[in-house]
Amino acid sequence: MSKVMTGDAGLTDAGFRAVAELCSHRQSNDIDYLERALATGLTGTSPIVLEFEQAIGAVYGVPHVVAVSSGAAAVMAALKGFDWSPGQEVVVSPTCPICTVLPLLQHGLVPVFCDVRPNSFGLCPDDLARLISPKTCAIIEVPMWGYPVAVDETQRIAAEHRIPLVLDLAHAHMTSLRGRYLAHYGDVACFSTHDCKFMSTGEGGFVMSQHEAVASRVRSYTRFGNLDGKSPGINLKMGGLQAALGAARAPLLEQHLAIRQGHRQKLKALLDNGHFRELPVTPGGSPSGYALLLQAIGHDGRDLVRHQVSHGIPSDIHKYDNRPLYEYPLLAKYSRHCPNATSLLRSLTTIPLHPDLCEDDLVHIAHVLNRYRSESIEHAYT
Secondary structure (H helix, E strand, C coil), X not given: CCCEECCCCCCCHHHCCCCCCCCCCCCCCHHHHHHHHHHHCCCCCCHHHHHHHHHHHHHHCCCEEEEECCHHHHHHHXXXXXXXXXXXXXXXXXXXXXXXXHHHHHHCCEEEECCECCCXXXXXXXXXXXXXXXXXXXXXXXXXXXXXXXHHHHHHXXXXXXXCEEEECCCCCCCEECXXXXXXXXXXXXXXXXXXXXXXXXXXXXXXXXXXXXXXXXXXXXXXXXXXXXXCCCECECCHHXXXXXXXXXXXHHHHHHHHHHHHHHHHHHCCCCCEEECCCCCCEECCCCEEEEEXXXXXXHHHHHXXXXXXXXXXXXXXXXCCHHXXXXXXXXXXXXXXXXXXXXXXXXXXXXXXXXXXHHHHHHHHHHCCEECCCCCCCC
């Protein structure tokens, strides 16, 4: 096992500083919106839910938004915007959260794991082309931690084969590519508003689409098939209290974006350590600042993860032990050799950038990371 040399041998417990993993998301007018929800209705069909959907649509410039109960519910509902039969295949990367793939299994669809581009979470176009078959009913692109991917290329391939492109943007609120939000590149886009995400309603999410027919089918599925007995569906609606928080917070997304991007730039300016780098940003793309992704150079990134966590800096890699999805028992039968995905996940760590961080937090994070050294550098991971 490799050993981390921190260079902080003199650091005492009294000097330990814990950096907050999440921000509060609390806004001054949350209570006003919650009181409006209490006065006008708490169900998923109450006026405050429509207000939230319209507020989100206005931010993204997308006409059709359907509020749902979670990010996984968003994926599950989004797939019902298109025609397919159980047993058909959905191409997706093995670097995405398992939350993206579980809805496929619930629908009776088969995940087909596509490798990613080197040093990117975007689908490898060459591998994607090899995997598309008459059984393919959808392609899912999943940018992670707010970093853009070359979704325009994926969109082109999907369009050539007339296959719907679903974007799981649970991590990619406000992420853009070539001046457009990523949501504009898919036939349908899914978001999470869980408390750990870029914006929070506690639990929840939403689906958005440029296509009225797709959105109509999605909404019907989340409302028991509109209870008309003609099409299937379940209850995936967002409740009024969650929607009230979303309606209060949606207009502040651009301000939230500016703060996170500012933290990213400040922290990058403070970092000076040749043992890691920021994950390369897709040309023409703009990260949202959901997190800063650092990539270990020439050695196992878990060394860097252990170092930062031991000094009070949280990491999603430490929290979730990110690895290719086909390594989990539930998905082992779908295993496929994806070397870029394996290498990528073994190289990374995440650094928080949320709005509650202060200048001292950023200085502390930079101090800890700049003192990082690893004895495993000469043993390049494979």
